[in-house]
Amino acid sequence: MTITQVSKRFDLSQDTLRYYERIGLIPQVNRTKSGIRDYTEESCKWIELAKxxxxxxxxxxxxxxYCVLTQQGDLTVTARKELLVEERRKLMEKMANMAKTLDRLNYKIDRYEKAEVTGILSWDK
Incomplete structure (x- = not known):
């Protein structure tokens, strides 16, 4: 697949795809004889994961x-798992914080909706 096709498929700019390749987020992308990037399904899996x-x-x-560890082979399975476990922990913490913020927003919106009906808004916190 060309960079244009991959860009459309994943809704990522061509510059982003080039950047991902340059920093090693996407393992080596094949090139045609004329030097045009030729993304494989394997490349696309890495792009999907990154996105x-x-x-x-x-x-x-x-x-x-994670990409570097994966390219180093099976001896890095434990290190890859540990990296993913840590990122999951961070993500779960973010989700909990976002849930608290959502609860707070819902509370405030409810108060304002009631104030619109009654015309009364008590001290806002």
Whole structure:
């Protein structure tokens, strides 16, 4: 697949794809004889993983480390698992914090909706 096709498929800019390749988030992308990038399904799996993890807020550095460890082979299975476990822990903490914020927003919105009906808004906290 060309960079244009991959860009459309994953809704990522071509610059982002080049950047991911340059920093090692996507293992070596094959090139045609004329030098055009030729993404394989394996490359696309890495792009899909990177996009998913970035949307969840996983740092680029952690993804690069994961990619490097993966390329080093089966001896890094434990290290890869530990990295993923730590990122999961961080993500769960973020989700808990976001849930608290959502509860707070819902509470405040409810108070304002009631004030719109009654015309009374007590001290706002």
């Amino acid at each position: 998913c993890m970035r949307l969840a807020g996983v740092p680029i550095e952690a993804l690069i480390e």
